[in-house]
Amino acid sequence: MPASHAVQFVVEGGRKLSGSIRPSGNKNAALPIVAGALLTDQPVVLENVPRIRDIETLVELVRSLGVSIDWDGRNTLRIHAKQVVPAELDRDLSRKIRGSILLAGPLLGRAGRIVLPPPGGDVIGRRRLDTHFLALEQLGAKFSLSDVFEIEASELRGAEVFLDEPSVTGTENALMAAVMAKGTTVLRNAASEPHVQDLARFLMSMGARIDGIGSNQMTVYGGQPLHGTTHRIGPDHIEVGSFIGLAAVTQSHLRIESAGVEHLKSTLMGFERLGIECEVDGDDLVIPERQSRKIQSDLGGHIPTISDQPWPAFPADVMSIAIVTATQCDGIVMMHEKMFESRMFFVDKLIGMGARIVLCDPHRALVAGPSKLRASVLESPDIRAGMAMLLAALCAEGTSVINNVSQIERGYERIDERLKALGASIERVDERRHG
Numbered sequence: 001m002p003a004s005h006a007v008q009f010v011v012e013g014g015r016k017l018s019g020s021i022r023p024s025g026n027k028n029a030a031l032p033i034v035a036g037a038l039l040t041d042q043p044v045v046l047e048n049v050p051r052i053r054d055i056e057t058l059v060e061l062v063r064s065l066g067v068s069i070d071w072d073g074r075n076t077l078r079i080h081a082k083q084v085v086p087a088e089l090d091r092d093l094s095r096k097i098r099g100s101i102l103l104a105g106p107l108l109g110r111a112g113r114i115v116l117p118p119p120g121g122d123v124i125g126r127r128r129l130d131t132h133f134l135a136l137e138q139l140g141a142k143f144s145l146s147d148v149f150e151i152e153a154s155e156l157r158g159a160e161v162f163l164d165e166p167s168v169t170g171t172e173n174a175l176m177a178a179v180m181a182k183g184t185t186v187l188r189n190a191a192s193e194p195h196v197q198d199l200a201r202f203l204m205s206m207g208a209r210i211d212g213i214g215s216n217q218m219t220v221y222g223g224q225p226l227h228g229t230t231h232r233i234g235p236d237h238i239e240v241g242s243f244i245g246l247a248a249v250t251q252s253h254l255r256i257e258s259a260g261v262e263h264l265k266s267t268l269m270g271f272e273r274l275g276i277e278c279e280v281d282g283d284d285l286v287i288p289e290r291q292s293r294k295i296q297s298d299l300g301g302h303i304p305t306i307s308d309q310p311w312p313a314f315p316a317d318v319m320s321i322a323i324v325t326a327t328q329c330d331g332i333v334m335m336h337e338k339m340f341e342s343r344m345f346f347v348d349k350l351i352g353m354g355a356r357i358v359l360c361d362p363h364r365a366l367v368a369g370p371s372k373l374r375a376s377v378l379e380s381p382d383i384r385a386g387m388a389m390l391l392a393a394l395c396a397e398g399t400s401v402i403n404n405v406s407q408i409e410r411g412y413e414r415i416d417e418r419l420k421a422l423g424a425s426i427e428r429v430d431e432r433r434h435g
């Protein structure tokens with residue numbers, strides 16, 4: 001049996017939680033920033049790096065390029081890319097994470113060439129890479145496509161780049177290549193998620209010059225000498241969204257410490273539509289136990305919608321959490337997943353637990369709540385659906401089993417320990433010993 005199937009969570013539902021929890025560093029910021037550390041031959045120190053499977057995989061990939069990369073304590077990485085040996089990236093490691101594609105920009109800039117097996121990541125629908133190649137080509141790279149991607153650039157040149165969609169990792173690759181290019185690049189229709197902003201600030205701390213961070217147009221004055229730096233990864237706003245959902249479904253009072261409230265507006269608006277109100281206290285977020293949990297109709301009593309879109313709209317990675325939360329709220333809401341084609345299929349499991357959901361098509365699910373959920377045996381298909389099912393199990397009646405926990409652990413650090421500290425009943429079991 002593959003190791004990824006070895007661990008289960010046995011979850012006893014129905015317990016109230018209480019206390020404080022601190023979000024980890026943002027996985028989707030740490031991935032490009034670790035890759036970006038390859039842009040300089042000087043030492044880089046990264047703090048608040050989430051110690052999760054996806055990062056461990058990227059660390060192995062980076063090490064395979066002859067780069068010195070080591071943990072210093074639990075969440076600090078020391079990276080020194082004195083040299084980068086341009087090699088074909090390991091296929092198995094590349095296939096495990098979406099983040100392997102993020103080595104394209106830095107390796108082009110540093111070594112002029114990269115051979116990249118197709119990246120992996122969550123299986124949540126087609127995951128196009130066209131935007132990455134479109135941007136890198138405009139900066140002077142050539143690519144050929146067989147069972148691997150071969151990208152080469154004898155020289156990267158600044159250019160006007162209009163991305164065909166605001167792809168997150170596409171923007172990050174373009175940004176890293178543009179920093180190494182000669183001359184000025186204007187990136188238009190760029191993604192501006194908190195992790196894209198964090199990467200841009202990291203690059204600035206290395207000496208890069210970038211205007212327009214946080215907007216959909218960034219100007220990069222390329223070719224500046226890049227030096228070593230120490231950078232702290234920002235809090236994971238997706239984890240914060242997950243903890244808001246956790247408090248809401250278990251009707252618990254939780255404080256999320258250092259939540260990074262500047263990046264939470266659209267997430268809080270989504271939860272408010274479900275009747276979940278949070279209080280901002282400095283940079284902490286407090287979720288009171290007493291909530292109306294009454295879905296807010298649109299004007300005229302019409303059925304409301306929660307839909308995801310590129311930043312600053314409601315984040316796609318919080319959609320699965322919001323669906324589980326909606327099953328515990330009073331009323332009807334249309335959940336519209338605009339970005340991924342297969343992210344909603346996990347609602348079958350929630351229906352099996354007693355949730356009242358109509359999956360209208362792959363992108364839209366109508367949720368009518370509240371429903372009493374019953375315990376079940378669940379399989380975790382992707383990071384966020386896995387976390388959503390953990391939330392469902394924590395508010396269901398009885399004892400649930402969640403298989404394939406490695407999916408959740410791709411994105412959430414020591415989640416069982418951290419939720420147990422709040423009073424959750426989660427037992428970590430090796431499947432081979434269990435039953």
Ligand SMILES: CC(=O)N[C@H]1[C@@H](OP(=O)(O)OP(=O)(O)OC[C@H]2O[C@@H](n3ccc(=O)[nH]c3=O)[C@H](O)[C@@H]2O)O[C@H](CO)[C@@H](O)[C@@H]1O
Binds near residue numbers: 028169316
């Ligand atoms: C490692 C990493 O950072 N992964 C994140 C990154 O993935 P990733 O960078 O792969 O995602 P992209 O931003 O490229 O695109 C996500 C999906 O949205 C679609 N799309 C995108 C823009 C748009 O305007 N319209 C549209 O429909 C794309 O075609 C694709 O199907 O961003 C996603 C969207 O926030 C997140 O779910 C992933 O967690």
Ligand SMILES: C=C(OP(=O)(O)O)C(=O)O
Binds near residue numbers: 099121383
């Ligand atoms: C989709 C996600 O990750 P990835 O892009 O790494 O698969 C996610 O973090 O929810």
